Amino acid sequence: MRVHTAEDRNRLANDIAESCFEVLAARQDLGEIPCIVLTGGGMGEASLRAMGTHPDGDRIAWDRVRFLWGDERWVPARSSDRNDRLADELLFAHRDVDAALVHRIGSSDSGRSLDDAARAYAEVVDGIDRIDVVLCGVGPDGHVASLFPGREDLLGTEAPAALPVRNSPKPPPERVTLSIPALQRGESVWLLATGAEKAPAVRGILSAEQGLPAAIVEGRAETVVWTDRLALGA
Numbered sequence: 666m667r668v669h670t671a672e673d674r675n676r677l678a679n680d681i682a683e684s685c686f687e688v689l690a691a692r693q694d695l696g697e698i699p700c701i702v703l704t705g706g707g708m709g710e711a712s713l714r715a716m717g718t719h720p721d722g723d724r725i726a727w728d729r730v731r732f733l734w735g736d737e738r739w740v741p742a743r744s745s746d747r748n749d750r751l752a753d754e755l756l757f758a759h760r761d762v763d764a765a766l767v768h769r770i771g772s773s774d775s776g777r778s779l780d781d782a783a784r785a786y787a788e789v790v791d792g793i794d795r796i797d798v799v800l801c802g803v804g805p806d807g808h809v810a811s812l813f814p815g816r817e818d819l820l821g822t823e824a825p826a827a828l829p830v831r832n833s834p835k836p837p838p839e840r841v842t843l844s845i846p847a848l849q850r851g852e853s854v855w856l857l858a859t860g861a862e863k864a865p866a867v868r869g870i871l872s873a874e875q876g877l878p879a880a881i882v883e884g885r886a887e888t889v890v891w892t893d894r895l896a897l898g899a
């Protein structure tokens with residue numbers, strides 16, 4: 666595991682964007698379509714903003730990047746609470762992406778049930794042969810995506826790629842989340858945690874705390890904690 670720190674949240678988001686561009690460009694140079702899993706949350710938002718506006722992003726062929734989400738809130742498609750709205754406003758409004766490569770999680774007004782939406786998303790994820798980068802915002806309790814500590818129903822290592830979530834401790838209560846095995850398919854798993862309220866979670870990650878989702882999820886090639894002094898308790 667590697668720890669990357671920056672002076673403040675914006676500089677950290679810039680570093681995340683630059684590293685992300687490197688991964689995307691390297692895969693595209695090989696003629697591949699890279700795949701990135703996006704996240705919600707405060708650092709997720711800052712990272713999307715940097716990816717949408719950083720001048721280095723101009724060298725990426727954005728219409729040859731595949732996008733997934735680590736989780737989504739089970740609300741109507743146009744709700745401002747959705748995680749994909751962040752990406753719409755901060756990334757897709759600035760980059761010329763191919764809608765066919767943007768794989769959104771279903772919405773509560775789609776006419777489908779939560780269980781069906783999770784099953785459908787699991788099929789999408791299963792159909793993708795390589796996941797390059799998984800961005801995971803880390804909650805103060807050490808959750809990632811919508812995988813919460815103590816929720817044995819969500820933390821199975823044999824689970825399908827996507828799961829329905831009910832009674833989430835973070836509102837809204839219903840969600841769809843990628844599972845541990847799906848997040849672990851990422852070549853790079855990047856855990857984003859800044860600010861003093863994330864210090865216990867970061868301590869838990871660094872000490873490999875048992876049962877802590879953020880400490881369980883590891884990338885195939887690398888796991889990086891993107892953080893700042895406050896979250897490191899320094």
Ligand SMILES: O=C(O)[C@H](O)[C@@H](O)[C@H](O)[C@H](O)COP(=O)(O)O
Pocket residue numbers: 704705706707708709736737738748801802803804805808809810811835
């Ligand atoms: O629904 C959400 O908000 C995300 O799915 C959640 O996993 C988020 O990324 C973390 O809770 C971190 O969020 P903050 O960075 O805002 O604390």
